[in-house]
Structures are given as C-alpha cells and as structure tokens.
Amino acid sequence: MSEPLRTLITPERLIHQLQAPNWVVVDCRHDLGNPDFGRAAYAKGHIPGAHFLHMDDELSGPRTGNNGRHPLPDPAVLARRLGEIGINRDSQVVAYDDGGGMYAARLWWLLNWLGHRQVAVLDGGFQAWCSASALLSQKDATPTPTRFDAELQPLAVDVDYVNTHKGSDAMLLIDARSPDRFRGENETIDPVGGHIPGAINRFFKDNLGPDGRFKPAEQLRREFTPLMADRGPEHVVHQCGSGVTACHNILAMEIAGLPGGRLYPGSWSEWCADAGRAVARGA
Known part of the structure; x- marks a missing residue:
C-alpha cells in the first residue's frame, strides 16, 4: 500500500x-x-x-x-x-x-x-x-455511504485569542488577502477596509508558479522563513477575509515543511463586524 x-x-x-x-x-x-x-x-x-x-x-x-x-x-x-x-x-x-x-x-x-x-x-x-486528461463526466457521483468519526484537532483560534495576542511575540498573524485589500484599498467584499493591527501580508497567490501549481517546497520554505522572524511555525496564525484563502497559506507552509500554524476562521470579516475593534491601514 x-x-x-x-x-x-x-x-x-x-x-x-x-x-x-x-x-x-x-x-x-x-x-x-x-x-x-x-x-x-x-x-x-x-x-x-x-x-x-x-x-x-x-x-x-x-x-x-x-x-x-x-x-x-x-x-x-x-x-x-x-x-x-x-x-x-x-x-x-x-x-x-x-x-x-x-x-x-x-x-x-x-x-x-x-x-x-x-x-x-x-x-x-x-x-x-x-x-x-480528456476524462470528464456530467453524471452525479453515486456514493457508498459510510461513517466518518471526527477527532477534533486544536488547529483554530478564536477572535479573543487574536485580540489578546495581536502584536505580541507569541503570535505572528499572516493575512492571505491581496496587498491592496490588506492596505484597506479597493475593498469590495467586506464593509470595512484595512487589516488587524500587527498582521503581515502574504498573498495566497504568491504560493503558485506561473503554471498555477504550487511552487517547489524549497522555494516556499525560503519565502516563508523570513516572514516568521525566528518564530516557530506553531506561533503563526493565518487569516484572510473569511477563513478560506488563509488555508492556502497553511497548506503552502505544510508543503514547505513548516507545519503547525493555526487558522483564525472568522478572519477579517468577523474582526471588522465589531466597530470597537482596532483597524490598521496601509502596508
């Protein structure tokens, strides 16, 4: 096998x-x-x-x-x-x-x-x-139902964790959105533009080569390692607009041999829903 x-x-x-x-x-x-x-x-x-x-x-x-x-x-x-x-x-x-x-x-x-x-x-x-491959189908798949037993893993953090640790050495917050949205420009999805204070930007599309496939593991490691600034990957929390493309950066780090980062699922769309939370703009 x-x-x-x-x-x-x-x-x-x-x-x-x-x-x-x-x-x-x-x-x-x-x-x-x-x-x-x-x-x-x-x-x-x-x-x-x-x-x-x-x-x-x-x-x-x-x-x-x-x-x-x-x-x-x-x-x-x-x-x-x-x-x-x-x-x-x-x-x-x-x-x-x-x-x-x-x-x-x-x-x-x-x-x-x-x-x-x-x-x-x-x-x-x-x-x-x-x-x-030329193999495509228009037929709905016929499943063979089974049982999936979940064993929940501690791979996510909540908004309180992010709020408590933002800007501290204990957490490196990496935002996967495009650079302009990170800066607070051209925001067309969420009602508020900007980013969580203390976050840095790593656009998820930067994980891909011109052919649309992931860059080699060694290259991804070279690109992510300086971002961590001597922190281990276990100190990294990933976010984006809504907790989707942040997973792309988590996968890229796994490919690079840098596992252990966690996801802030609510991401910017949850953060900016509360007007009392601080907003940063610019690079």
Missing part, C-alpha cells in the same frame, strides 16, 4: 487512482460573487466519480452577522456529510477547484481539523486535470 498523500497530488497520478478503492475525489469549485457557480460547473463537467461540496452550504456554518462570512461548520454536521459521500477514516481524499487551490485548501484544512490527514489538493486544479 502506498503512503497516504497529505498535501498535493498531480493530475498524472490521480488519473491512475480514479478506480482505486476508498479514494474519494471532491469538487470544491466556487465563486464568491456567484454562489451557484460551483454546482453549475460540476453539472457541466467534472472529474469522473467526483462528489460536489458547496463552500457556503457544506464547508461553512450558519452566519450570524458577526461571526464572519464563512464560519466553521458544526463538526458533527460536516462529519455526517463526509460519511454520506463515502469518506471514512481510511479514505484518501482528493480536493480540487479551478482557483489555484483557494477553495480546495479549505476542505483540506477542514479534514485535518477533524483529524483526517489523508487528504491532498489536486495541484493545478481543474485546469491541470483538463490538460492532462
């Missing part, structure tokens, strides 16, 4: 695993501005046998108006849904999207949060798959 995959898988390897027992492929395509996009894209054509999970409806929990745009789902609810599409604790899961891994990395992180390490993101996503 081959070693479980815990970060990335190439399309070329996945082609040979589509019929492998207990491999489950999940389509995570999404568009923040068009919530119906993912389901429509899945219906138009997807990797054969892939199941679809929706970012808003299944990979996030209910919104209250002050807990961010993509709060974490209830672990029991998510575990039940994973079991419904055939994922159990022995499954090798592969997640993909068409956005450079920005949504697939969310499922990758969620599964790690639930204690399941055998999950990989398809490197290069749907575009790389289409370049490597």
Whole structure:
C-alpha cells in the first residue's frame, strides 16, 4: 500500500487512482460573487466519480452577522456529510477547484481539523486535470455511504485569542488577502477596509508558479522563513477575509515543511463586524 498523500497530488497520478478503492475525489469549485457557480460547473463537467461540496452550504456554518462570512461548520454536521459521500477514516481524499487551490485548501484544512490527514489538493486544479486528461463526466457521483468519526484537532483560534495576542511575540498573524485589500484599498467584499493591527501580508497567490501549481517546497520554505522572524511555525496564525484563502497559506507552509500554524476562521470579516475593534491601514 502506498503512503497516504497529505498535501498535493498531480493530475498524472490521480488519473491512475480514479478506480482505486476508498479514494474519494471532491469538487470544491466556487465563486464568491456567484454562489451557484460551483454546482453549475460540476453539472457541466467534472472529474469522473467526483462528489460536489458547496463552500457556503457544506464547508461553512450558519452566519450570524458577526461571526464572519464563512464560519466553521458544526463538526458533527460536516462529519455526517463526509460519511454520506463515502469518506471514512481510511479514505484518501482528493480536493480540487479551478482557483489555484483557494477553495480546495479549505476542505483540506477542514479534514485535518477533524483529524483526517489523508487528504491532498489536486495541484493545478481543474485546469491541470483538463490538460492532462480528456476524462470528464456530467453524471452525479453515486456514493457508498459510510461513517466518518471526527477527532477534533486544536488547529483554530478564536477572535479573543487574536485580540489578546495581536502584536505580541507569541503570535505572528499572516493575512492571505491581496496587498491592496490588506492596505484597506479597493475593498469590495467586506464593509470595512484595512487589516488587524500587527498582521503581515502574504498573498495566497504568491504560493503558485506561473503554471498555477504550487511552487517547489524549497522555494516556499525560503519565502516563508523570513516572514516568521525566528518564530516557530506553531506561533503563526493565518487569516484572510473569511477563513478560506488563509488555508492556502497553511497548506503552502505544510508543503514547505513548516507545519503547525493555526487558522483564525472568522478572519477579517468577523474582526471588522465589531466597530470597537482596532483597524490598521496601509502596508
């Protein structure tokens, strides 16, 4: 039996695993501005046998108006849904999207949060798959339901933790949003522009090469290590707009051999919902 995959898988390897027992492929395509996009894209054509999970409806929990745009789902609810599409604790899961891994990395992180390490993101996503293979399907996958037993891991921190530790040596807060949104410019998603005081910026797209695949591990390590400024990765907390693209930076650090960072799921959208919290602007 081959070693479980815990970060990335190439399309070329996945082609040979589509019929492998207990491999489950999940389509995570999404568009923040068009919530119906993912389901429509899945219906138009997807990797054969892939199941679809929706970012808003299944990979996030209910919104209250002050807990961010993509709060974490209830672990029991998510575990039940994973079991419904055939994922159990022995499954090798592969997640993909068409956005450079920005949504697939969310499922990758969620599964790690639930204690399941055998999950990989398809490197290069749907575009790389289409370049490597002509295999597409319009048929909904037929699942073999099973039971997924979650073992929740301490991989997330809440807003109180971030508020208490911001600007201290105990926490390095890395914001995965684009540099302009980090500075408080061109904010079109959240009602307030800016960033959490003390945060530094690492745009998640900087983890990718021109081909849309993740940069080599050695290069990612060279780029992330100076950001940590002698801190260990266990002191890093990742955030973004709503706790989605921050997972991309967590995955990149894992690829780089720098595991241990945690996620602030509420991220900027939760932080800025309270007018009493401080806001920083500029670089």
